[in-house]
Amino acid sequence: xxxxxxxxxxxxxxxQKIANxxxxxxxxxxxxxxxxxxxxxIFHARAVEKICKLKKEDPRKANLSFICSDLAQVAEYAKxxxxxxxxxxRNLPGPFTFILNGNHNLPRLFKQKxxxxxxxxxxxxxxxxxxxxxNPLMTMTLHDEADQIEYTTDPELIDERYxxxxxxxxxxxxxxxxxxxxxxCTQDEPVVVRQGKGTLYx
Numbered sequence: 058x059x060x061x062x063x064x065x066x067x068x069x070x071x072x073q074k075i076a077n078x079x080x081x082x083x084x085x086x087x088x089x090x091x092x093x094x095x096x097x098x099i100f101h102a103r104a105v106e107k108i109c110k111l112k113k114e115d116p117r118k119a120n121l122s123f124i125c126s127d128l129a130q131v132a133e134y135a136k137x138x139x140x141x142x143x144x145x146x147r148n149l150p151g152p153f154t155f156i157l158n159g160n161h162n163l164p165r166l167f168k169q170k171x172x173x174x175x176x177x178x179x180x181x182x183x184x185x186x187x188x189x190x191x192n193p194l195m196t197m198t199l200h201d202e203a204d205q206i207e208y209t210t211d212p213e214l215i216d217e218r219y220x221x222x223x224x225x226x227x228x229x230x231x232x233x234x235x236x237x238x239x240x241x242c243t244q245d246e247p248v249v250v251r252q253g254k255g256t257l258y259x
Contacts, residue, residue, distance in 0.1 A: 058220070058224070058225050058226070059212065059213065059216040059220065059225075059226045059228055060074075060075070060225055060226070060227050060228065061227075061228045062182045062185075062227055062228070062229055063181075063182075063229075064088070064180055064181035064182050064229055064230075065181055066181075067181055067182050067185040067186075069185075069189075072185045072186055072189050073189055075186050075189075075225060075227065076186060076189040076190045076191075078224050078225055079096075079097060079098045079101075079186075079190055079194070080098060080190070082097070082098070082101040082103055082104045083097065083104070083223075083224035083225065084096070084097050084104060084107060084108060084111075084222070084223040084224055084225075085097070085186075085223060085224060085225045085226070085227060086199060086215055086216075086219055086223050086225070086226045086227065087182060087183050087186065087227040087229065088180055088182055088183065088212075088227065088229030088230065088232055089124075089152075089176070089178040089180050089183055089196075089232075089237075090150070090151065090152050090178040090179040090180045090233075090254075091152045091178070091198075091233050091235060091236055091237045091253065091254050092198055092199060092200040092209065092210070092232055092233050092234060092235070092236060093198075093199045093200070093209055093210065093212075093215060093232040094124075094196045094197060094198050094199055095108055095111065095112070095196070095197055095198075095199050095219075095223065096108070096124065096194040096195055096196040096197070097194065097195050098190065098192065098194070098195070099123060099164050099167075099192060099193050099194065099195045100164050100192065102164070102165065102166045104195075105121070105166055105195050106166075108195065108197055109197075111219075111222055112197050114197070116166065117169065119197070120174060121167065121170075121173070121174065121195055121196075121197065122154055122173070122174030122175065122176055122195070122196050122197070123173060123174065123175055123176065123193035123194065123195060123196065124176045124177070124178065124183060124187055124193055124194040124196045125175060125176070125177050125187065125193045126177070126184060126187045126188045126193075127177065128142065128145055128146060128149070128177075130187075130192075130193060131145065131157075131175050131177070133162055134159060134160060134162050134163055134173060134175075134193065135157035135158060135159055135160060135173055135175055136157060136158040136159070136160050137157070141155075141157065141242050141247075144240075144242065144247060144259065145175075145177075147258045148255075148257060148258055149177040150177045150178060150179040150180075150184070151177070151178075151179050151255050152178070152179070152235075152237045152238060152253065152254035152255035153176070153237055153238050153239075153240055153255055153257065154174045154175065154176050154237045154238070154239045154240070155174070155175045155176075155240050155242050156172050156173070156174050156175075156239065156240065156241045156242060156243055156250075157172065157173060157174075157175055157242050157243065158171060158172055158243050159171060159172055159173040172243055174239070176196065176237065180229070182227060182229045198236060199215065199219070200234070200236060206234055209232065209234075210231055210232040210233070210234060211231060211232075212226060212227075212228035212229070212230070212231075212232075213228070216228075233254070235253055235254040236251070236253040236254065237251075237253050237254060237255070238251060238252055238253040238254060238255050238257060239251040239253070240257060247259065
């Protein structure tokens with residue numbers, strides 16, 4: 058099902074409907090500040106496994122990321138020392154994925170991983186969804202180098218291609234094609250491991 062939302066003023070009733078679908082184990086495709094992504098509630102292991110199967114990834118080995126609403130929510134699932142907190146505060150919300158050391162609050166499916174990718178996109182739609190849900194989204198990019206660009210940027214074509222595999226496709230307008238910049242914060246100094254959209258302020 059294709060649902061239209063506007064980033065500057067997402068309809069609260071529609072956002073609530075999306076959050077309810079996620080709580081029930083649903084999969085959604087949604088816009089971010091980089092590319093369209095596919096996500097689910099981090100606490101629904103079966104939904105996480107469905108996404109990994111759709112993306113042909115092994116959930117035990119896949120690089121899974123969380124979309125959080127703010128730094129307080131990040132701190133619930135990842136270890137944040139003062140320098141890392143300040144780095145995230147300078148750059149978020151924004152088009153970055155920060156790899157952080159996880160903590161004991163990670164859901165059971167993620168506990169075998171010592172690290173977790175964290176995103177706080179600068180996008181009003183996904184922000185509203187995560188805040189209504191009350192916990193992070195597990196997220197994987199929809200973008201694939203082998204795909205025709207329009208099938209990962211145009212919501213109507215995304216729905217045509219993936220609509221049968223997910224519960225909701227959220228139309229937030231034409232999406233981007235540039236991926237997030239990935240920054241590894243698990244060592245003494247942050248390291249950019251993939252340069253994508255955005256300039257990192259150290």
